[in-house]
Every structure is written in C-alpha cells, then in structure tokens.
Amino acid sequence: MDNYRSDVAHIGKSVVVKGELSGSEDLYLDGEVEGSIELRSHSLTIGPNGRVKANVSAKEVVIQGKVEGNIRGTDRVELRKSAVLNGDISTQRIVIEDGAFFKGSIDIQKPEAKPEPAKVSAATAPAASASIPTPVTSSAQAPLLDRN
16 A cells, blocks of 8 residues: 555645645645645645645646646646546646546646757767768669679
8 A cells, every 4th residue: 555655745534724735745635625736846646535626736646536726747647537637737648547537628748858969969970971871882782783
C-alpha cells in the first residue's frame, strides 16, 4: 500500500482545509480542500474519499476522488476509475482509466526545450559529411555498368 508511505504527507478523510494549500513534499489527500493547491515540483494524490474544489498545480497529479477545478500537472495527470473531474487539464502526459468521469478540456504540453539542440546539431554535422561519400561510391560503380 504505497498510499501510506512515510515520505508522503497525509490529509485524512475527516480533515477540511479552506484556503491555500502549498508544500514542498508529496501529498496524499483523502479529505476536503476548498481554495487552491500548489505543489510545484511534487506529486499530489487525491484519494477515493478526497473532495477538492480548487485549482491544482503539481508535478504529478493522481485523482481517485472528486475534483472541481483546473488541474496543471507539469509532468503527468492520471484519472483513476473512481475519479470525477469537472475542470480543464494541462499536462505533458495523461492517463484516463476506463470508468473515470471527466468533463472539461485537455491541453497536452510539449516537453520544455533543453539547451542541448546546439550540441545535437554539431553532432549531426559529421554524420551528414559521412553520408556524402556514399553517392560518390555509387557514381563510381556506374562506369562499371556501362562497360558490360
């Protein structure tokens, strides 16, 4: 049962939070939250008893309960079969299990560009010059065909 790992903060099903919820660790929420949830570089799991009326922003969001609000998962959003979501999703990767309820729109984001394309271009330049001798070899074979 990874829902009860010791490295994840828990909000139990009898807890009600109204206002802004933010943190710098993973969170398992099985209670009620009204307001906003901000876990920029961490994951949020909304358990089967979780009830959320908030805009959510986290690295990874897994929904098993009920959510009214927009979801921003910078890496991944997953709607389990017991999920009920009324709101828009913005993420790079999405998983929607059979049986999940979702009303809203999905905006699939491309991964952020890394500063390495300049290095990749330099690496492809030698490969391009290596392919130039291939046509020279094939044109050298053409006179052999003419002699026959």
